[in-house]
Amino acid sequence: MNNPWVMKMEQFTAFTKEERTRLDAIITSKQREFQAQEDVIADGAHSDYCHVLLTGLACRYKILPDGERQIMAFLVPGDLCDAEIFILKRMDHAVGTLTPSTTAMIHSSEMKTLLREASPISEALWWGTMTDLGVLRERILDLGRRDSSERLAHLLYEMLVRYRVSGATKTNSIDFPVTQTDLADATGMTPSHVNRVLQRFREDEMIELRSKTLTVTDPARLKSLGQFNPAYLHLDRTEANDLAVSSRVGDLIG
Amino acid sequence: MNNPWVMKMEQFTAFTKEERTRLDAIITSKQREFQAQEDVIADGAHSDYCHVLLTGLACRYKILPDGERQIMAFLVPGDLCDAEIFILKRMDHAVGTLTPSTTAMIHSSEMKTLLREASPISEALWWGTMTDLGVLRERILDLGRRDSSERLAHLLYEMLVRYRVSGATKTNSIDFPVTQTDLADATGMTPSHVNRVLQRFREDEMIELRSKTLTVTDPARLKSLGQFNPAYLHLDRTEANDLAVSSRVGDLIG
DNA sequence: CGTCGTGTTGAACAAGGTCAACGATTGTGG
DNA sequence: CCACAATCGTTGACCTTGTTCAACACGACG
CATH class of the missing domain: 2.60.120.10 (Jelly Rolls)
Structure with missing residues (x-):
């Protein structure tokens, strides 16, 4: 299932x-x-x-x-x-x-x-909540201290990692049917400016984003541009185990 | 105690x-x-x-x-x-x-x-965590969609409310020994710009902020400038009970 | 009395916003 | 299958906000 x-x-x-x-x-x-x-x-x-x-x-x-x-x-x-x-x-x-x-x-x-149980499930639920806090804090870092390119790069890279974690993809492509207006509302930018930054990303051949699919063609550069550090996602087991999906996530967060 | x-x-x-x-x-x-x-x-x-x-x-x-x-x-x-x-x-x-x-x-x-207990204490701890999430989300709103004056106004007003809740003050003054650099690092601004905005606040007689004490002289205007809506603090009992401190908080969030 | 952290000021500058127009896609009903 | 509307993406010129950087003032404190 x-x-x-x-x-x-x-x-x-x-x-x-x-x-x-x-x-x-x-x-x-x-x-x-x-x-x-x-x-x-x-x-x-x-x-x-x-x-x-x-x-x-x-x-x-x-x-x-x-x-x-x-x-x-x-x-x-x-x-x-x-x-x-x-x-x-x-x-x-x-x-x-x-x-x-x-x-x-x-x-x-x-x-x-x-x-209320003393079970792995309750601990995992707490972990999920703590991870949500971490993601919000990282967004604050984005909005407060990173410029528009870094912000967008960080957001796109984070989405790729989280899609991998959820098992929704095993490649560098994700189904990401958001409008540029959505991205603007998430990054505190205007749609026009999102458009200009995305175009630069495409020119630099870091990503493709068309017909509702995001393909990250140069993950390493996107990650470094966005100063992405996966610590805040607390993916504790990702390096340790040998599940196919996890080792692939490991590629991204290593 | x-x-x-x-x-x-x-x-x-x-x-x-x-x-x-x-x-x-x-x-x-x-x-x-x-x-x-x-x-x-x-x-x-x-x-x-x-x-x-x-x-x-x-x-x-x-x-x-x-x-x-x-x-x-x-x-x-x-x-x-x-x-x-x-x-x-x-x-x-x-x-x-x-x-x-x-x-x-x-x-x-x-x-x-x-x-893990089924007690008011465990519920209160959860409530505290959920409130932290709310505060972070409100900060994201600040950084993403409010300009520098609104941001600072919102932050200062929130601090006043939270000091009241913690019982650290019952007036419109709080001990707030932060530097303008601290405020800049919290609001994603530069220290110079924090300085200019604070000066405007003082000229407009909304606040006094000197020798490590913040006095809000016009709470209503500060609140409205910052678009402050206390819902995200989830102060559920504040309106309902008759504790002195709470009714005073009630003045602020009403 | 000097020094260090902090607050204040000014002028030049850049990032990103605004606004308006236009193009491209997508979806829908005839 | 086409025509049309609606939504979304793209572009450009201009403008505002807030940054940068440097200088200086002030006060606390040794």
């Missing part, structure tokens, strides 16, 4: 067959389909369920009073959309899809049970 | 006398003193203890290859410095003091115990 949630968490810890079966059951029991540009959960909303993204691409975002949008994080298969909702009254931001997507719905009570 | 950790968490949930006693015991058992500009925990380090800031002012930061520093968060009394360390191998950033500070040290095993 293809379970990106398990694949992601297994970058942190190994599961037993029983644990894997249990997690498979959880994500199978109640699923929900979304179209593109639909809210998985709206700003200010509450829900009795947490959502795990299974397929597609989503993002966390906020809309400012003047209508501008800031994308604070991209979500790839295996990511938890709203871990906070089982403890907080309301969302302080929205999660929306960028492409048609599927989520698994996990009831708050089940989340609480999972978290 | 003055326990800012409890004060902070009680913005989320009420504790029983026993729980309060227990938390008091935890922060009393093992403390550590720091001078100004000292690392509580270094980038890449591991520790068997989590630190709760009890007095002073600290920050999370990263140093870039070119020596530039980005401050990703300020920590006030009651904040957990390194919740991740009991689950992750190494820090992906550093936590350092800005002023002489005191921390309480909590052993990893005790943190795990606290987190």
